[in-house]
Amino acid sequence: MNKKDLIGLGVPAGEAMTLGMDFIARYVLKGLDRSLLERELAEIVREPSRFVADELRGPFAQALMRAPPPLRPASAPWRQWGDGLEPNAVDQLARACTLPVAAAGALMPDAHVGYGLPIGGVLATEGAVIPYAVGVDIACRMKMTVLDLPLRELERQRQRLIEAVEAETRFGIGAAFRERREHPVLEADWNVSPITRQNKDRAWSQLGTSGSGNHFVEFGVFSTDHPIKGLQAGDYVALLSHSGSRGSGAAVCDHYSKLAMAEHPELPKQLKHLAWLSLESEVGQEYWAAMELMGRYAAANHALIHRHIAEHLRVAVLLDVENHHNFAWKERHRIDGVEREVVVHRKGATPAGAGVLGIIPGSMASPGFLVRGKGNPDSLNSASHGAGRVMSRSRALDTFEWSKVNRVLKDRGVHLISAGLDEVPMVYKDIHQVMAAQADLVEILGRFDPKLVKMAPSGERPED
Numbered sequence: 001m002n003k004k005d006l007i008g009l010g011v012p013a014g015e016a017m018t019l020g021m022d023f024i025a026r027y028v029l030k031g032l033d034r035s036l037l038e039r040e041l042a043e044i045v046r047e048p049s050r051f052v053a054d055e056l057r058g059p060f061a062q063a064l065m066r067a068p069p070p071l072r073p074a075s076a077p078w079r080q081w082g083d084g085l086e087p088n089a090v091d092q093l094a095r096a097c098t099l100p101v102a103a104a105g106a107l108m109p110d111a112h113v114g115y116g117l118p119i120g121g122v123l124a125t126e127g128a129v130i131p132y133a134v135g136v137d138i139a140c141r142m143k144m145t146v147l148d149l150p151l152r153e154l155e156r157q158r159q160r161l162i163e164a165v166e167a168e169t170r171f172g173i174g175a176a177f178r179e180r181r182e183h184p185v186l187e188a189d190w191n192v193s194p195i196t197r198q199n200k201d202r203a204w205s206q207l208g209t210s211g212s213g214n215h216f217v218e219f220g221v222f223s224t225d226h227p228i229k230g231l232q233a234g235d236y237v238a239l240l241s242h243s244g245s246r247g248s249g250a251a252v253c254d255h256y257s258k259l260a261m262a263e264h265p266e267l268p269k270q271l272k273h274l275a276w277l278s279l280e281s282e283v284g285q286e287y288w289a290a291m292e293l294m295g296r297y298a299a300a301n302h303a304l305i306h307r308h309i310a311e312h313l314r315v316a317v318l319l320d321v322e323n324h325h326n327f328a329w330k331e332r333h334r335i336d337g338v339e340r341e342v343v344v345h346r347k348g349a350t351p352a353g354a355g356v357l358g359i360i361p362g363s364m365a366s367p368g369f370l371v372r373g374k375g376n377p378d379s380l381n382s383a384s385h386g387a388g389r390v391m392s393r394s395r396a397l398d399t400f401e402w403s404k405v406n407r408v409l410k411d412r413g414v415h416l417i418s419a420g421l422d423e424v425p426m427v428y429k430d431i432h433q434v435m436a437a438q439a440d441l442v443e444i445l446g447r448f449d450p451k452l453v454k455m456a457p458s459g460e461r462p463e464d
Contacts, residue, residue: 001037003087008075008096009045013270016063022415038396048381065311069172071174071264076102078126079334079378080430082109082437089118101128101276103342104335108349109437110388110429111173116273119348119389122382124333128276129288131257133345135326136214137251137463139298140349142359142385144370144448145306146222148235154219160313161452162417165217168308169210171399171418173463174247176205181308183207194290195255199248203297206246213462214386214423215243215454217305218366224446226432228357231319238319240368240448241305242361244326245294250463252294255289264409267451278345288328295327300406321370325349325385333380344380352376352383352442354427360442362387362431364453366414369435371442381435383441389429393422393462419455421461 006020020041027037044051044061047161051061080090089111096117097105103124111120117134123133154161171176184208189201210217222238224231245252260275261267267275276285301374302322310317328345335342350358355373360383361368368386391399397420405424409416412425435444 001041001203003091004094005038006041007091007098009042010098011045011065013095013268014067015159016060016067019060019063020063023057025195026056064205072098072100072227073117077179078105078107079326080107080111081379081441082111085109085111086113088113089120092116092118093121093123095271096123096133098375099125099271099274099276099315101125101341104333104380108382108384109434110384111385114347116271117345117347119383121345121347122349122380123345124335124342125276125345125378126340127279129279129284129291129328129343130274130276130345131253131260131287131305132273132275133347134253134291134328135245135347136250136253136347137326139324140242140326141297141298141324142240142242142361143306143322143323144222144238144240144359145261145310145312145317146231146236146238147313148318149313151221151237152233153235154221157413158452161219162313162454164309165417165454168312169208169217169305169455171210171212171215172460175209176367177202177208179209180204181304183300183304183439185296188293188296190293192293193252193286195252196290196293199251203246203248206248207382208301208308209246209303210301210456210462211246211463212240212456214455215463216453217241218364218450218454220448220450221450222370222446222448223315226281226445228370228445229319229321237344239261239306239309240359240361240450241302243298243301244340245298246301248297248464249294252287252290254282258292261284270290291328295324298324306331314464321359323350323356331381334377344382346382348385349382350385351381352379353381353443354380357445358383358442359448360384360386360435361448363425363428364416364423364450364455365409365414365425367452368431368448370446370448372445374440376441379417379441383438384434387428387434389427390429391427393426395426396422396424400426414450414451417452417454420455420458421462425457
């Protein structure tokens with residue numbers, strides 16, 4: 001028995017959880033029958049008043065009586081992929097599945113702690129959307145274009161490629177174009193929300209930019225043994241980008257998450273960032289429309305980055321693949337034997353429905369993969385969105401030195417244009433292990449090896 005089991009029984013966070021784990025430890029140390037432990041716990045949770053005077057069970061029972069009531073009698077069903085995941089990330093997903101609106105969940109092998117829902121967390125809800133389960137960087141995306149450029153040009157024309165990246169996008173907090181880019185997304189209805197209306201000019205100034213944090217633009221070698229959408233098997237030069245809806249998306253998240261939290265003051269501290277908006281409410285519909293607009297805006301950012309770089313280099317595009325995460329979709333899933341429409345939040349998780357193409361990156365010095373979804377219903381048709389971090393940014397800054405990192409990059413044939421120490425390869429999990437852990441979720445069609453990498457320079461505040 002562990003924390004996940006206690007959460008499934010409805011034990012709330014805090015004192016009750018601590019004393020529940022203590023009861024388990026003391027029960028085992030006393031040599032009592034372990035086969036009866038789960039039943040004992042269930043009985044204490046169901047009627048704690050019966051056990052308050054019991055020497056062994058009393059402290060746990062008393063803590064249960066002092067705690068606020070559980071949000072639902074039992075957790076919504078959920079599964080995790082991968083072993084040794086960060087315990088706090090597992091707890092976050094488990095707690096999310098205790099929400100009254102929760103229908104099912106899944107935890108991807110790249111999982112680590114986030115606000116409310118962990119990064120790599122997938123949560124299906126009924127009739128509700130959770131702004132923080134979508135995330136701050138709404139509709140953050142991956143996009144890869146395969147270019148009609150000889151492989152030898154990665155070395156021979158390195159400076160030309162660097163100049164193309166630096167001319168055609170911008171990195172850093174508040175990064176914007178002096179001469180603004182144009183895209184049909186600007187003709188969309190930005191009045192769907194007062195926040196999108198207020199941020200339209202800001203969005204226009206940042207159109208085609210990449211931001212900071214784990215966002216990047218990379219040239220690399222794309223290799224495939226499979227024909228893909230007309231592209232023959234072989235090795236190619238490809239352009240890969242990762243970024244989202246920039247400051248406008250962050251403003252949408254900030255505004256509507258505050259409204260959601262104000263609507264649900266009953267939520268305990270551990271769940272306040274999972275406050276939801278009913279899709280039947282005006283504010284819920286308003287957030288949904290704003291989120292979808294941010295999805296189109298993020299897609300426009302990538303479209304402009306790739307189009308302008310290809311035009312700068314005067315090369316044709318042979319293949320174009322993209323997907324996004326940090327989003328919510330209305331989908332039909334069979335849960336507890338019943339097919340129903342739910343809202344699937346994928347916070348740092350890639351859509352992986354049957355036949356759906358996606359891109360799962362590794363790090364600046366490890367491969368990413370073009371994948372095809374297998375449509376695994378237990379994962380709510382999802383997969384990881386990357387390798388996943390193994391340490392915080394502050395710890396990375398205290399741990400690594402550029403002299404050692406540069407040796408790793410050189411050994412792997414990577415030229416780094418700019419980045420911070422908090423994004424070096426060693427802060428990420430082994431992408432090969434992550435991919436192995438989700439072999440039942442996606443099929444690998446191709447591999448992308450970074451060779452020329454641009455991220456926000458050191459010192460920039462992350463906005464991923």
